[in-house]
Amino acid sequence: MFLQKTLAIINAELNLLDLRIKHPEPFQQQKERTSISPLYLTTETYLVEIMEIVSGLFLSKRIVTHTGAESPLTEIGRAFEHLFNIKLGDIHKKHESVISRKPSKVTGFLDTLRKAITEESKNKGYL
Structure with missing residues (x-):
């Protein structure tokens, strides 16, 4: 048997x-389908600069989830990680490092972006 x-x-x-x-x-x-973004940061771009953008979007409360709820900081950070093929590490710690910088450096990268847009606007005769 x-x-x-x-x-x-x-x-x-x-x-x-x-x-x-x-x-x-x-x-x-x-296999889990994970698409790789075609975008990468240059070597001149620091992760803390990307965190300025992430922190600004989070604090502005202009990013929401599919349910309409305010998006958590980590979700916005993870989206940028995927977008630029980077690893931000501890997003809350990096967020704190952005907002605790000296007043003249808190938005250094965002100021650079603003200047670049303003300069392009001047070059095209809009300003």
């Missing part, structure tokens, strides 16, 4: 292996 059950199990396993060989697709594990 024991041998018959053992043989039945072995036969079932052999049939399964045969199916896997003949039709491998259903047996392959679905």
Whole structure:
């Protein structure tokens, strides 16, 4: 009786292996589809500068989740990580490092962005 059950199990396993060989697709594990962003930061760009943007968006409360709720800081940070293929690490710690900087440096990168936009506007004759 024991041998018959053992043989039945072995036969079932052999049939399964045969199916896997003949039709491998259903047996392959679905790989998580993670798309890689085509965007990367230059070596001149520091993560704390990106955190200025993340912190500004978070504090402005202009980013919401699909339910309409205010987006948590970490979700905005993770979105930027995905967008630029970066790792910000401890987003709350980096946020604190942005808002605790000297007043003249709190928005240094955002000021650079503002200047770049203003300069382009002047170059095109809008200002």
